[in-house]
Amino acid sequence: xxxxxxxxxxxxxxxxxxxxxxxxxxxxxxxxxxxxxxxxxxxxxxxxxxxxxxxxxxxxxxxxxxxxxxxxxxxxxxxxxxxxxxxxxxxxxxxxxxxxxxxxxxxxxxxxxxxxxxxxxxxxxxxxxxxxxxxxxxxxxxxxxxxxxxxxxxxxxxxxxxxxxxxxxxxxxxxxxxxxxxxxxxxxxxxxxxxxxxxxxxxxxxxxxxxxxxxxxxxxxxxxxxxxxxxxxxxxxxxxxxxxxxxxxxxxxxxxxxxxxxxxxxxxxxxxxxxxxxxxxxxxxxxxxxxxxxxxxxxxxxxxxxxxxxxxxxxxxxxxxxxxxxxxxx
Amino acid sequence: xxxxxxxxxxxxxxxxxxxxxxxxxxxxxxxxxxxxxxxxxxxxxxxxxxxxxxxxxxxxxxxxxxxxxxxxxxxxxxxxxxxxxxxxxxxxxxxxxxxxxxxxxxxxxxxxxxxxxxxxxxxxxxxxxxxxxxxxxxxxxxxxxxxxxxxxxxxxxxxxxxxxxxxxxxxxxxxxxxxxxxxxxxxxxxxxxxxxxxxxxxxxxxxxxxxxxxxxxxxxxxxxxxxxxxxxxxxxxxxxxxxxxxxxxxxxxxxxxxxxxxxxxxxxxxxxxxxxxxxxxxxxxxxxxxxxxxxxxxxxxxxxxxxxxxxxxxxxxxxxxxxxxxxxxx
Numbered sequence: 001x002x003x004x005x006x007x008x009x010x011x012x013x014x015x016x017x018x019x020x021x022x023x024x025x026x027x028x029x030x031x032x033x034x035x036x037x038x039x040x041x042x043x044x045x046x047x048x049x050x051x052x053x054x055x056x057x058x059x060x061x062x063x064x065x066x067x068x069x070x071x072x073x074x075x076x077x078x079x080x081x082x083x084x085x086x087x088x089x090x091x092x093x094x095x096x097x098x099x100x101x102x103x104x105x106x107x108x109x110x111x112x113x114x115x116x117x118x119x120x121x122x123x124x125x126x127x128x129x130x131x132x133x134x135x136x137x138x139x140x141x142x143x144x145x146x147x148x149x150x151x152x153x154x155x156x157x158x159x160x161x162x163x164x165x166x167x168x169x170x171x172x173x174x175x176x177x178x179x180x181x182x183x184x185x186x187x188x189x190x191x192x193x194x195x196x197x198x199x200x201x202x203x204x205x206x207x208x209x210x211x212x213x214x215x216x217x218x219x220x221x222x223x224x225x226x227x228x229x230x231x232x233x234x235x236x237x238x239x240x241x242x243x244x245x246x247x248x249x250x251x252x253x254x255x256x257x258x259x260x261x262x263x264x265x266x267x268x269x270x271x272x273x274x275x276x277x278x279x280x281x282x283x284x285x286x287x288x289x290x291x292x293x294x295x296x297x298x299x300x301x302x303x304x305x306x307x308x309x310x311x312x313x314x315x316x317x318x319x320x321x322x323x324x325x326x327x328x329x330x
Numbered sequence: 331x332x333x334x335x336x337x338x339x340x341x342x343x344x345x346x347x348x349x350x351x352x353x354x355x356x357x358x359x360x361x362x363x364x365x366x367x368x369x370x371x372x373x374x375x376x377x378x379x380x381x382x383x384x385x386x387x388x389x390x391x392x393x394x395x396x397x398x399x400x401x402x403x404x405x406x407x408x409x410x411x412x413x414x415x416x417x418x419x420x421x422x423x424x425x426x427x428x429x430x431x432x433x434x435x436x437x438x439x440x441x442x443x444x445x446x447x448x449x450x451x452x453x454x455x456x457x458x459x460x461x462x463x464x465x466x467x468x469x470x471x472x473x474x475x476x477x478x479x480x481x482x483x484x485x486x487x488x489x490x491x492x493x494x495x496x497x498x499x500x501x502x503x504x505x506x507x508x509x510x511x512x513x514x515x516x517x518x519x520x521x522x523x524x525x526x527x528x529x530x531x532x533x534x535x536x537x538x539x540x541x542x543x544x545x546x547x548x549x550x551x552x553x554x555x556x557x558x559x560x561x562x563x564x565x566x567x568x569x570x571x572x573x574x575x576x577x578x579x580x581x582x583x584x585x586x587x588x589x590x591x592x593x594x595x596x597x598x599x600x601x602x603x604x605x606x607x608x609x610x611x612x613x614x615x616x617x618x619x620x621x622x623x624x625x626x627x628x629x630x631x632x633x634x635x636x637x638x639x640x641x642x643x644x645x646x647x648x649x650x651x652x653x654x655x656x657x658x659x660x
Contacts, residue, residue, distance in 0.1 A: 036382055040584070041491050042420040042568055043386040043482065048378030052366055056373040057429040057479060059469045090372040099387040101477050139389045141473050147431050149387060149479040152373065161371050238372055254370070 013113065014106030018138050021110045025138075028117035030124040032132030034096040034153070044135035046097045046151055054152035054159065056087035062144040069197035070187050073112040075217045076146060077119025083241070084150035085128045086221040086278040090239040092160035092230025093152030095131040095223065098124070100148050103141035113138075116146070119218075127223045157230050160282070165236040165255035169283040171298035172290050174225040176215055177244055177267060181274025183209065183216030221278035225293035229282045232291040237282040243275040245317025249306045251283065258303035259283075260310060265297040272308070273317045343443065344436030348468050351440045355468075358447035360454040362462030364426040364483070374465035376427045376481055384482035384489065386417035392474040399527035400517050403442040405547045406476060407449025413571070414480035415458045416551040416608040420569040422490040422560025423482030425461040425553065428454070430478050433471035443468075446476070449548075457553045487560050490612070495566040495585035499613040501628035502620050504555040506545055507574055507597060511604025513539065513546030551608035555623035559612045562621040567612040573605040575647025579636050581613065588633030589613075590640060595627040602638070603647045 013021055026039060037045035046053070060066060060080050071079070081098065088095040100120065104113065124131050165171075186209050191202035206213040214220075221239065229237055236251050244266065248259045266272055283300055284290060306313045343351055356369060367375035376383070390396060390410050401409070411428065418425040430450065434443065454461045495501075516539050521532035536543040544550075551569065559567055566585055570577050574596065578589045596602055613630055614620060636643045 037489060037491065041489070042417040043384045043423070043480075043489075045421075045484075045489055046383050046385055048381050048383045051378050051381055053376050053378045053383050053481070054373040055376055055427075055429060055465060055479075055481070057431050057465060057467050057477075059431045059433055059467050059475075059477070061433055061469055061471045063472070064470045087372040091375075093373070097385075099385060099479055101387050101389045101479075103389055103391055103475065135385060135387060137387050137389050137477075139391055140394045141391045141475065142393070143471050143473045143475075145389075145433065145471065145473075145475055145477075147387075147389070147467075147477040149385075149429055149431075150373075151383070151385070154375075159367060159371070159373070159375055161367065 011110050012106060013104055013108045013110055013140065016110050021113060022138055024110055025113055025117045028114055028121055030121040030132035032097040032134050033130040035132065035134045039135050044099070046134055048153070050154050050156050052154055054088055054091045054093040054154060055149065056084060057147065057149040058084050058087065060146040067197040069199045070191055070202045071217050073115035074119040077116035078123035078218045080146045080148050081120045081123035082127055082219045082221055083278055084148040085131065085223050086239040088150050088152035089221070089223045089226025090237050090280060091152065092157055092226055092234065092237065093154045094227055095128040095150060095152045097131060097134040097151045098148050100133055100136040100146070102136070103139040103145040105142055105144065106140055108144070127220060160230050160234050160237040162236055162238050162251050162254035165251050165257050165283040165300045167257055167300055167302050168286050169235055169300040170286055170290070170296050171259050171261065171283055171300060172294040172296050173279055173281050174222040174293035175279025176277050177271035177279065178274035178277065179212055179215040180219055180276040181243070182270055183212035183214070184276065186212055187216065216276065219276070219278050222280060222293050225280050225291060228291035228293060229280060232284060233288045234282040234284055237280060240277045240279045240281055241275060243273050243317045244281065245272045245306060245313060245315065247281055251281065252305055258301050258305055258307055259298055260301045260307040261298035263309050341440050342436060343434055343438045343440060343470065346440050351443060352468055354440055355443055355447045358444055358451055360451040360462035362427040362464050363460040365462065365464045369465050374429070376464055378483070380484050380486050382484055384418055384421045384423040384484060385479065386414060387477065387479040388414050388417065390476040397527040399529045400521055400532045401547050403445035404449040407446035408453035408548045410476045410478050411450045411453035412457055412549045412551055413608055414478040415461065415553050416569040418480050418482035419551070419553045419556025420567050420610060421482065422487055422556055422564065422567065423484045424557055425458040425480060425482045427461060427464040427481045428478050430463055430466040432466070433469040433475040435472055435474065436470055438474070457550060490560050490564050490567040492566055492568050492581050492584035495581050495587050495613040495630045497587055497630055497632050498616050499565055499630040500616055500620070500626050501589050501591065501613055501630060502624040502626050503609055503611050504552040504623035505609025506607050507601035507609060508604035508607065509542055509545040510549055510606040511573070512600055513542035513544070514606070516542055517546065546606065549606070549608050552610060552623050555610050555621060558621035558623060559610060562614060563618045564612040564614055567610060570607045570609045570611055571605060573603050573647050574611065575602045575636060575643060575645065577611055581611065582635055588631050588635055588637055589628055590631045590637040591628035593639050
């Protein structure tokens with residue numbers, strides 16, 4: 001992680017105005033191959049070749065969701081793309097487009113907005129090539145707010161929902177478990193000076209723990225594994241936003257079954273409880289060969305809720321340092 | 331306008347939590363007939379029968395976009411729906427679905443969020459029956475922020491863009507001109523006490539000028555006229571968000587023509603400059619019969635920019651009391 005100070009000079013959004021800021025941002029945004037009509041009219045038009053569109057929307061808000069002392073504008077753009085692409089992947093769909101609404105304080109350098117666009121572009125290129133930004137809105141707020149709505153194409157397949165897990169299925173995961181939460185804990189523990197989020201301290205943490213901090217600030221969820229899971233017969237799927245324990249229970253509840261995880265395959269408590277990996281948790285028929293990105297971590301059994309090694313796991317799971325957020329945004 | 335004080339008691343978002351708040355909000359949201367899979371999974375699935383989807387996103391932010399002393403939660407839900415539906419209509423499409431992302435302060439009564447949902451529902455029912463909310467996100471911010479992404483079906487028609495106006499076309503409008511701006515000016519002039527937005531003063535203004543204040547706080551743009559314009563051969567169209575003068579220039583510039591408006595047909599300065607009507611401005615071939623909702627207000631001629639009675643109109647147009655927004659939100 002490098003702390004991006006380049007964007008801290010130059011014109012501000014308030015000085016430049018929305019229209020001129022947009023002119024500088026547009027060329028940096030990724031183009032969507034499914035775009036039939038792009039920015040410039042009241043709406044964009046996106047191709048929906050299979051007559052259905054998969055749609056998800058998600059907000060990232062300065063304070064509850066990120067600290068500007070820890071995340072560069074590039075990180076914010078990347079993470080906003082990654083977390084939304086992951087929701088599309090979790091349906092077994094291929095991401096085709098995003099619309100991006102950003103509200104920023106008037107003293108925000110336009111350079112920072114350009115760098116958010118760079119993160120969006122490189123995140124899309126790395127994780128979901130062909131997916132791009134087809135439209136958006138730029139506004140003013142005292143709180144930096146990024147809202148992405150993501151679109152995907154099911155390519156004729158049935159959407160993979162949370163309610164399809166069947167007794168006997170294998171539980172499998174693609175991507176990291178607990179790593180993003182480890183990164184966040186490291187930042188909260190060591191990326192602070194006198195209790196306040198600090199950019200220099202965060203850079204030092206990132207140098208010591210590059211993988212964990214990157215997983216938190218610039219996650220790279222296995223987007224292509226979503227389609228692979230669907231083709232491989234996945235019966236249920238979701239993306240791990242709140243941690244394995246909480247999200248596994250969601251599949252169990254929606255499917256009226258229990259998920260029994262192997263502690264050996266999962267790892268430990270941080271793997272169970274840590275959120276924000278945006279890895280894919282799926283269930284597959286026992287007879288199916290798991291797609292390469294997935295590894296088995298348990299079984300679907302009769303019952304309800306979550307088991308670990310056959311024993312009910314009742315800890316709530318998840319670790320949310322923002323939950324008691326008091327307004328200090330860092 | 332009635333100032334909604336009902337929502338000012340009861341549990342707050344912070345006390346109840348996101349999940350329980352959503353449980354109370356969901357039943358109040360309008361159902362979309364095009365919804366194939368609704369809330370509860372990582373994505374919703376919306377029908378796109380003509381293999382294309384028309385998409386627009388728009389933010390409403392406390393401070394720059396509205397005053398809580400003037401707008402009730404119901405008004406905010408209604409206006410958020412109306413302004414987004416209008417962008418879909420301006421493409422000649424029929425609105426099919428919305429996703430709604432709301433970030434609110436922790437001390438927001440859940441009752442207020444329910445009332446926003448009521449406004450969304452009744453706005454959709456009144457303006458675009460069959461269109462509903464297919465998904466969303468609820469989060470916490472110190473600034474009340476409502477972000478809607480709207481979807482529409484072109485039903486096999488070509489989207490009506492801004493660039494299609496041709497010399498000889500008739501310029502026509504459906505909906506009010508300047509009325510929303512009149513309402514806003516009345517609120518800024520008379521809906522204040524010692525310079526601060528005031529609910530009681532606003533109620534008195536609304537009682538004296540019900541149409542103008544309603545046009546500002548709870549606009550009812552002619553959504554169905556968008557499809558009618560497309561069927562009637564409209565060559566260009568947009569929705570009047572920034573005022574007739576600014577938006578007419580947009581069509582002129584995109585189409586490389588000039589728009590010559592008749593001062594008699596338009597009315598006066600407030601009709602030319604006032605924004606936020608979300609009426610539809612369109613151009614039609616001279617040979618076409620205008621759809622019933624539209625009235626002629628001018629001609630497309632050779633040249634560039636905007637003319638009134640044949641004379642160049644160079645005033646910027648638009649009146650934006652929020653432009654110099656200093657952070658006081660009212």
